[in-house]
Amino acid sequence: GENVEQHPSTLSVQEGDSAVIKCTYSDSASNYFPWYKQELGKGPQLIIDIRSNVGEKKDQRIAVTLNKTAKHFSLHITETQPEDSAVYFCAASKFGNEKLTFGTGTRLTIIP
Amino acid sequence: GAVVSQHPSWVICKSGTSVKIECRSLDFQATTMFWYRQFPKQSLMLMATSNEGSKATYEQGVEKDKFLINHASLTLSTLTVTSAHPEDSSFYICSATLGGYHNQPQHFGDGTRLSIL
Numbered sequence: 001g002e003n004v005e006q007h008p009s010t011l012s013v014q015e016g017d018s019a020v021i022k023c024t025y026s027d028s029a030s031n032y033f034p035w036y037k038q039e040l041g042k043g044p045q046l047i048i049d050i051r052s053n054v055g056e057k058k059d060q061r062i063a064v065t066l067n068k069t070a071k072h073f074s075l076h077i078t079e080t081q082p083e084d085s086a087v088y089f090c091a092a093s094k095f096g097n098e099k100l101t102f103g104t105g106t107r108l109t110i111i112p
Numbered sequence: 113g114a115v116v117s118q119h120p121s122w123v124i125c126k127s128g129t130s131v132k133i134e135c136r137s138l139d140f141q142a143t144t145m146f147w148y149r150q151f152p153k154q155s156l157m158l159m160a161t162s163n164e165g166s167k168a169t170y171e172q173g174v175e176k177d178k179f180l181i182n183h184a185s186l187t188l189s190t191l192t193v194t195s196a197h198p199e200d201s202s203f204y205i206c207s208a209t210l211g212g213y214h215n216q217p218q219h220f221g222d223g224t225r226l227s228i229l
């Protein structure tokens with residue numbers, strides 16, 4: 001089955017700086033790669049996703065890049081703000097409506 | 113849009129009782145719902161996939177008689193933890209998607225924290 005690895009497990013950045021979280025996956029049949037933000041005591045919230053026919057996608061301060069050949073994808077957050085502090089999970093699946101395999105999570109802390 | 117509501121958000125009960133958790137898609141019809149379990153500071157582990165009108169598909173190692181899943185309508189799925197014991201204490205989260213050919217993403221509820229005494 002699919003295996004998703006995520007690094008780093010914790011990340012602290014100064015407010016205003018950029019944060020990058022990286023994931024690798026094992027199943028070349030995976031085509032859908034979402035990123036979720038989870039705040040304490042809440043469920044994961046979809047912040048951005050990318051499908052395999054696209055190499056990069058951007059939504060304001062958040063961007064995701066995908067390298068299908070190398071089987072890795074990354075989340076980039078620019079101009080970080082205190083409210084960006086949360087746990088971020090990457091995931092992979094064949095299609096969006098099929099079961100997701102999650103990475104182990106990254107606890108992001110923005111230092112004011 | 114794409115709001116998923118989970119109820120209750122928190123429940124404490126005695127060992128041996130059964131607990132039902134509801135997952136509702138409020139503004140869309142969810143042909144597929146998923147149930148996850150999350151331990152503190154860990155990732156989400158898929159327990160089962162639930163399609164409306166059919167039996168749930170359980171992941172390896174998940175006891176189907178322990179975790180009963182019903183998806184009787186396009187907006188509601190329930191997870192019943194039967195004869196709960198302290199080791200069943202966890203954070204249970206559902207997600208819902210339109211499914212089918214629409215290839216829509218999964219949207220998550222806010223979870224249910226279950227504590228078994």
